[in-house]
Amino acid sequence: MIEELAGGDSLIRRLDPRVKIVVVFLFSVAVAVSNRFVVLMLALGLGLCIVLAARLPIKQLVRRLVPVNMFIILLWFFLPFTFEGEPLFSVGPLVGTHEGVLYAARISIKSNAIMVILIALVASTSILTLGHAMHELRVPKKIVHLFFFTYRYIHVIHREYLRLVSAMKVRGFRPGTNVHTYKTFAYLVGMLLVRSSDRAERVHNAMLCRGFSGNLYSLSEFSLKTRDMISLILMLALILALGVLEWTKIA
Amino acid sequence: MDKNSLIINLEDISFGYPGRPPTLDNLNLRLGQGDRMGLIGPNGSGKTTLFHIIVGLLRPSSGRIEIFGAPLKGEKDFRVVRQRIGFLFQDADDQLFSPTVLEDVAFGPLNLGKSQNEAKAIAQRTLDSLGLAGFEDRITHKLSGGEKRLVSLATVLAMEPEVLLLDEPSTGLDETTEKRTVDILKGLDLSYIVVSHNVDFLMETTDYIKCMANGKIMVNDERIPHSHIHIHEHGRHPHDHSRK
Numbered sequence: 001m002i003e004e005l006a007g008g009d010s011l012i013r014r015l016d017p018r019v020k021i022v023v024v025f026l027f028s029v030a031v032a033v034s035n036r037f038v039v040l041m042l043a044l045g046l047g048l049c050i051v052l053a054a055r056l057p058i059k060q061l062v063r064r065l066v067p068v069n070m071f072i073i074l075l076w077f078f079l080p081f082t083f084e085g086e087p088l089f090s091v092g093p094l095v096g097t098h099e100g101v102l103y104a105a106r107i108s109i110k111s112n113a114i115m116v117i118l119i120a121l122v123a124s125t126s127i128l129t130l131g132h133a134m135h136e137l138r139v140p141k142k143i144v145h146l147f148f149f150t151y152r153y154i155h156v157i158h159r160e161y162l163r164l165v166s167a168m169k170v171r172g173f174r175p176g177t178n179v180h181t182y183k184t185f186a187y188l189v190g191m192l193l194v195r196s197s198d199r200a201e202r203v204h205n206a207m208l209c210r211g212f213s214g215n216l217y218s219l220s221e222f223s224l225k226t227r228d229m230i231s232l233i234l235m236l237a238l239i240l241a242l243g244v245l246e247w248t249k250i251a
Numbered sequence: 252m253d254k255n256s257l258i259i260n261l262e263d264i265s266f267g268y269p270g271r272p273p274t275l276d277n278l279n280l281r282l283g284q285g286d287r288m289g290l291i292g293p294n295g296s297g298k299t300t301l302f303h304i305i306v307g308l309l310r311p312s313s314g315r316i317e318i319f320g321a322p323l324k325g326e327k328d329f330r331v332v333r334q335r336i337g338f339l340f341q342d343a344d345d346q347l348f349s350p351t352v353l354e355d356v357a358f359g360p361l362n363l364g365k366s367q368n369e370a371k372a373i374a375q376r377t378l379d380s381l382g383l384a385g386f387e388d389r390i391t392h393k394l395s396g397g398e399k400r401l402v403s404l405a406t407v408l409a410m411e412p413e414v415l416l417l418d419e420p421s422t423g424l425d426e427t428t429e430k431r432t433v434d435i436l437k438g439l440d441l442s443y444i445v446v447s448h449n450v451d452f453l454m455e456t457t458d459y460i461k462c463m464a465n466g467k468i469m470v471n472d473e474r475i476p477h478s479h480i481h482i483h484e485h486g487r488h489p490h491d492h493s494r495k
Binding site: 127128131148149151152153155156199202203205206207208209210211212213215216217218219 | 308334344348351353370371391
């Protein structure tokens with residue numbers, strides 16, 4: 001499910017996870033607020049370079065981009081026709097506008113640029129390291145805990161789900177378009193919720209028995225190496241350049 | 252029994268879940284220093300509830316709880332006691348919540364205020380002593396059922412408790428892992444209470460077995476002769492029987 005991908009070694013993989021998180025965060029913000037096509041295209045190019053440097057298999061990359069782009073395709077059906085502006089083309093009674101098309105194009109490039117760099121980050125860092133790095137970066141404890149627990153228990157809940165589904169199957173359940181199916185799925189979801197909540201209570205009890213008092217401690221330590229500093233400065237410079245390009249409207 | 256050597260002393264404990272007959276009904280239980288008690292009883296007879304009451308996860312509707320010679324009243328008292336009582340849960344997935352084995356075993360010591368290095372050392376030592384060296388960086392949810400149980404035991408032992416409460420430690424284990432658990436328990440210099448349906452397991456790991464029924468602990472030392480006639484196919488292969 002949530003598993004780091006690239007098994008091979010790469011510079012990106014060896015970078016301090018804190019550097020990666022900071023860079024991804026700033027990059028995403030910069031891309032999200034930019035509007036010029038030059039800037040967006042450059043950002044997308046930069047993202048692709050980084051993801052290639054992480055030596056991620058292209059197939060995996062594409063597979064992960066599909067869901068986002070399915071959503072974006074949906075936007076292409078609506079945005080060009082709902083934006084006011086200069087008419088560009090028409091489909092029957094619907095008129096697509098210049099502005100609408102540009103807007104949709106912008107969203108497409110932005111989302112893909114951000115997704116690509118996020119994939120590079122997640123694929124090159126283990127979930128544990130990510131969590132600990134977030135903790136080191138002073139991300140609120142509650143969020144880090146949520147992150148860890150989601151990772152730990154999503155498998156348990158998934159197993160519980162599979163067990164319930166098999167239990168339904170062995171008693172001859174075949175989903176269809178009828179009330180019986182909807183009702184069964186509602187029971188399934190309800191059952192999962194109840195079981196998860198019971199599980200949460202038991203886990204909390206087990207933690208209390210081991211002296212839990214609200215603090216989770218981390219055993220890993222990070223140290224910034226020259227390589228990390230150079231990458232950080234380089235990336236910050238590039239992000240800044242994108243910002244300057246957007247702001248001053250040169251080129 | 253000398254009052255000073257009593258570790259756990261429960262007097263007239265009653266407890267009930269709403270809308271059901273009382274689970275514990277004026278129950279009395281005494282565990283002394285060095286005692287190894289087995290507890291057997293039908294499903295729903297309140298064995299797990301009893302454990303939860305001892306560590307204060309549930310509060311009895313009436314009765315007195317005295318642990319390590321001091322009466323316990325509020326959450327604050329129990330918090331101290333929980334550090335000296337190790338509770339092994341029935342389902343290891345409830346107990347192992349950290350991503351890696353080492354982090355999970357170090358969780359207890361860290362909560363006790365140990366430094367990172369101390370906690371790591373304790374965790375390492377505990378894992379070694381249970382024959383789990385090399386498991387440090389394993390991902391907890393990817394362990395097998397037997398491994399999970401042994402690691403859970405490590406997480407409890409790492410807190411260096413004085414008493415253990417073991418809730419069905421042998422359930423779901425194959426013969427080899429069960430034997431390993433028996434050896435580990437026999438090698439511990441601790442007092443403990445083991446809940447189990449497996450009489451053989453209790454005979455091997457405990458000094459005496461008590462029975463729970465009707466919300467009470469029954470004193471029943473009578474030895475009733477009985478035999479198990481046993482024959483079937485595949486008898487040559489290692490296997491379990493649910494009806495012993």
